[in-house]
Amino acid sequence: MNIQRYQELISAELDVFANSLPKSPDNLYEPIRYTLTLGGKRMRPLLTVMGAGLFTDEPGPSLPAAIGIELFHNFTLLHDDIMDNAPLRRGKATVFAKWNSNIAILSGDALYTEAFRQVAKSPAAVLPQVLDIFTQTALEVCEGQQMDMDFESRSDVSIAEYIRMIELKTAVLLAGAMEIGALCGGADRAEAHKLYEFGRRVGIAFQLQDDILDVYGDPDKFGKQVGGDIVSNKKTYLLLTALSRANGYHKENLLNWLQSDVNDAEAKVNAVKEIYDAFEVRKAAEAEMHNQFSLGIQALESIKADPSKIAMIKSVAESLMVRQH
Amino acid sequence: MNIQRYQELISAELDVFANSLPKSPDNLYEPIRYTLTLGGKRMRPLLTVMGAGLFTDEPGPSLPAAIGIELFHNFTLLHDDIMDNAPLRRGKATVFAKWNSNIAILSGDALYTEAFRQVAKSPAAVLPQVLDIFTQTALEVCEGQQMDMDFESRSDVSIAEYIRMIELKTAVLLAGAMEIGALCGGADRAEAHKLYEFGRRVGIAFQLQDDILDVYGDPDKFGKQVGGDIVSNKKTYLLLTALSRANGYHKENLLNWLQSDVNDAEAKVNAVKEIYDAFEVRKAAEAEMHNQFSLGIQALESIKADPSKIAMIKSVAESLMVRQH
Numbered sequence: 001m002n003i004q005r006y007q008e009l010i011s012a013e014l015d016v017f018a019n020s021l022p023k024s025p026d027n028l029y030e031p032i033r034y035t036l037t038l039g040g041k042r043m044r045p046l047l048t049v050m051g052a053g054l055f056t057d058e059p060g061p062s063l064p065a066a067i068g069i070e071l072f073h074n075f076t077l078l079h080d081d082i083m084d085n086a087p088l089r090r091g092k093a094t095v096f097a098k099w100n101s102n103i104a105i106l107s108g109d110a111l112y113t114e115a116f117r118q119v120a121k122s123p124a125a126v127l128p129q130v131l132d133i134f135t136q137t138a139l140e141v142c143e144g145q146q147m148d149m150d151f152e153s154r155s156d157v158s159i160a161e162y163i164r165m166i167e168l169k170t171a172v173l174l175a176g177a178m179e180i181g182a183l184c185g186g187a188d189r190a191e192a193h194k195l196y197e198f199g200r201r202v203g204i205a206f207q208l209q210d211d212i213l214d215v216y217g218d219p220d221k222f223g224k225q226v227g228g229d230i231v232s233n234k235k236t237y238l239l240l241t242a243l244s245r246a247n248g249y250h251k252e253n254l255l256n257w258l259q260s261d262v263n264d265a266e267a268k269v270n271a272v273k274e275i276y277d278a279f280e281v282r283k284a285a286e287a288e289m290h291n292q293f294s295l296g297i298q299a300l301e302s303i304k305a306d307p308s309k310i311a312m313i314k315s316v317a318e319s320l321m322v323r324q325h
Numbered sequence: 326m327n328i329q330r331y332q333e334l335i336s337a338e339l340d341v342f343a344n345s346l347p348k349s350p351d352n353l354y355e356p357i358r359y360t361l362t363l364g365g366k367r368m369r370p371l372l373t374v375m376g377a378g379l380f381t382d383e384p385g386p387s388l389p390a391a392i393g394i395e396l397f398h399n400f401t402l403l404h405d406d407i408m409d410n411a412p413l414r415r416g417k418a419t420v421f422a423k424w425n426s427n428i429a430i431l432s433g434d435a436l437y438t439e440a441f442r443q444v445a446k447s448p449a450a451v452l453p454q455v456l457d458i459f460t461q462t463a464l465e466v467c468e469g470q471q472m473d474m475d476f477e478s479r480s481d482v483s484i485a486e487y488i489r490m491i492e493l494k495t496a497v498l499l500a501g502a503m504e505i506g507a508l509c510g511g512a513d514r515a516e517a518h519k520l521y522e523f524g525r526r527v528g529i530a531f532q533l534q535d536d537i538l539d540v541y542g543d544p545d546k547f548g549k550q551v552g553g554d555i556v557s558n559k560k561t562y563l564l565l566t567a568l569s570r571a572n573g574y575h576k577e578n579l580l581n582w583l584q585s586d587v588n589d590a591e592a593k594v595n596a597v598k599e600i601y602d603a604f605e606v607r608k609a610a611e612a613e614m615h616n617q618f619s620l621g622i623q624a625l626e627s628i629k630a631d632p633s634k635i636a637m638i639k640s641v642a643e644s645l646m647v648r649q650h
Contacts, residue, residue: 131441142435
C-alpha cells in the first residue's frame with residue numbers, strides 16, 4: 001500500500017470521527033471540530049500505519065491507534081496554546097483566542113478522552129502493551145512541555161538537557177506512534193522497539209532542523225518569520241551552543257542582546273547570527289541533526305521486514321528532513 | 326472483607342502511587358503529590374472495590390481501576406478549580422492558587438494520564454469493556470462540567486436539564502466506578518449494569534442532598550457557609566423549583582434578589598429561604614432525592630449476589646445520605 005492511500009485512509013477516518021461527535025454541549029464539542037479543521041500534516045498517524053504496514057498488509061487494526069495519536073497531538077496543541085497565550089495556530093485563531101481559556105481547558109480534556117477511547121480500540125491481544133506505550137509517551141510529552149516552560153526562566157540549561165527536552169516534548173510521540181503501529185501490525189516487541197528508536201532519533205533530528213530553519217531557512221518556504229527564536233530568546237540548540245562556545249567580548253555581546261529590550265528585531269537577528277557564524281554554531285547543529293538522523297536510519301534498517309517497505313519509510317523520513325530548504 | 330479493610334487497601338495503594346511518582350520535573354509532579362495530600366473521602370475507589378467485592382472475595386484485580394478513578398476525580402477537581410478561579414479546596418490552597426494556571430493545566434493533564442495508566446492495568450479479559458465505560462464516563466463528566474458553566478449565563482434552565490447536568494457531572498462517575506469494579510470482580514455485564522444504575526441514582530440523590538444541605542444543613546456538621554448557593558445565585562434544584570412555582574409578587578421578589586447586587590448576604594439568604602418555604606421547595610427536593618435513592622436501592626437489591634454483601638453496600642449508601650444532618 002502506498003503513502004497516498006494511507007493518507008486517504010487517515011483523512012477519511014478523521015472525518016468519520018469528527019462527524020460522529022455529539023452536537024451538545026456545543027461549547028465542548030465545537031472547539032474539537034474546529035481544531036480538527038485547522039489541519040496539519042497528519043504525520044503521526046501516517047507513522048503509525050506505516051509502522052503497522054512493515055509487518056502486515058492490513059492497516060485496519062492500527063487505524064484506531066493512529067487516529068487516537070493524532071487526536072492526542074491536537075489535544076496537546078490545544079492546551080499548549082493556552083499556556084503560551086498563543087493567538088494563532090496555522091494562521092487561524094486558536095481555541096483559546098476564539099473562545100476562552102476555560103473552554104480550551106475543558107474541550108482539550110474531552111479531546112484527550114476521545115484520543116484515549118480510540119487507542120483503546122486497538123486489538124485486544126496487544127492492548128495492554130499499546131496502552132502502556134501510549135500512557136508512558138503521553139506522560140513524557142507533559143514532562144517535555146514542563147521542561148520547556150521551566151527553561152524560559154533558567155539561565156543554566158545544558159545542551160544535554162535541551163536534547164532531553166525536545167526528545168520528550170516532540171520525539172517520543174513520533175517514536176510511540178511507530179511502535180504502537182508495529183504492535184498493532186503484529187510485530188514482536190524487539191522489532192517494534194527498533195521502530196521506536198527510529199522515531200525517537202528522527203524526531204530529535206526534525207526538531208534540530210526546525211531550530212536551524214528558524215535562523216537559516218528560506219522564509220518563503222518556511223512560512224514563519226526568520227529569526228523568531230532569536231527575537232524571543234528561545235533556548236535552542238543554536239543559542240545554547242553559542243553560549244557554551246562564546247567567551248570574552250562575544251559572550252558579553254550575546255548576553256547583552258539577550259538581556260536588553262530590543263526595538264530593532266532585525267538588528268538583533270543579524271547580530272546574533274554573526275555570533276553564531278563566528279562560533280560555527282550552524283555546523284554543530286547540523287552535525288548533531290545528521291548524527292541523530294543516521295542513528296534513526298540505522299535502527300530502521302536493522303528491522304527484519306520487507307526491504308522495499310523499509311525503503312518507503314526511509315524515503316518519507318528523508319523527504320521530511322529537506323522539506324523546507 | 327469489611328469496609329475499613331477496603332479503605333486501608335485503597336489508602337495504601339494511593340500511597341504507593343504517590344511515592345512512585347518521578348521527582349522531576351518538580352513543577353509537574355509536586356502539584357500531583359500535593360493534590361493527593363488534600364485528602365477526601367475516597368468514596369469512588371471504595372465503590373469500585375465494593376462493586377468487585379459483590380462478585381469475588383479477591384479485591385486485587387479491581388484495585389488499579391479504583392486508584393485510576395480516584396486519580397481521575399482529583400484531576401477533574403484540579404482543572405475545575407482553574408475554571409472556577411477557586412482559591413481554596415478543603416481549606417487549603419488549590420494548585421491553581423498555590424502555583425499558577427499553566428502548572429495546574431499541565432499537572433492536571435499528567436494526573437489524567439496517570440489515571441488512564443492505572444485503569445489500563447485492569448484484567449485483560451475485561452479491559453476493553455472497562456476502558457469503554459471509563460472513557461464514556463470521563464467524556465460525560467466533561468459534558469456535565471460544560472453544562473454547569475453554560476447554566477451560569479442562562480435564565481431558562483429547566484429542572485430536567487439540571488437533573489441531567491448533575492447526573493453527568495457527578496453521578497455517572499459513581500456509577501462507572503461501581504460497574505467497572507463489578508466487571509473486574511467477574512460480574513456478567515447485566516449484573517454489572519445494575520450496579521451502574523445504583524450508582525447513577527444514588528449519585529443524583531447525593532447531589533440533591535448537597536443542594537438541600539447548603540440551605541438547610543447544620544453549619545457545624547456541613548462545614549460550609551449556609552446559603553452559599555443562594556448568595557452566588559447557583560441554579561440548584563431548589564432555586565429552579567422556586568422559579569417554576571413562584572408567581573406574581575413572589576416571583577418578582579425572587580428575581581429581584583437574583584438580579585441585584587446584594588451587600589447583606591444574610592438578608593438575601595433569609596429572604597430567598599422564605600420564598601422557598603412559601604412554595605414548599607425543600608419538600609419537593611427531598612421527594613426527588615428520596616425517589617432517586619429508592620430507585621438506586623431497587624437496582625442494587627435486584628443483583629444476584631450474596632445478600633449480606635448487598636446489605637453492606639446499602640448501609641454505606643444510607644450512611645452517606647444522612648452524613649451531614
